Amino acid sequence: MWKIVFYRKDSLEEPVRNFIVNLPTKERAKVAQEIENIRSEGIYLGPPFVKKLAGKEYKGLWELRVRFGSDYVRIIYFLHTEKTFVLLHGFKKKTNRTPKRELETAKRRMIEYKNRRR
Secondary structure, three states: OOEEEEOOOOOOOOHHHHHHHOOOHHHHHHHHHHHHHHHHHHHHOOOOOEEEOOOHHHOOEEEEEEEEOOEEEEEEEEEEEOOEEEEEEEEEEOOOOOOHHHHHHHHHHHHHHHHHOO
16 A cells, blocks of 8 residues: 655645645545545556656656546646655646646645655
8 A cells, every 4th residue: 555645835735635625526536536546556557547747857746637528637746755655736627738837836846845854
């Protein structure tokens, strides 16, 4: 079993948890199920559920992909330790391409998280 940790801001706010809680009920349930799949399958859960993000500037970041009709929910995360994933950023989108600002938010949070752990 793998461990799932929610990124926490200095204010103790957990942006991904807040994002999930504010989703419509059916979407929230499906996202929760996919997070459980990461917990049980870990690095062995592959496409179409998870995708490694492209580009060396986003090295180590992965994207949980949940589809609802023409909408997509994405949660960006990384493997912090051998058995711990940290959920960094969640957002909705309509296209297959991930907006740069969403990638940068996740990258910034990953760097911040790692710096706090040193």
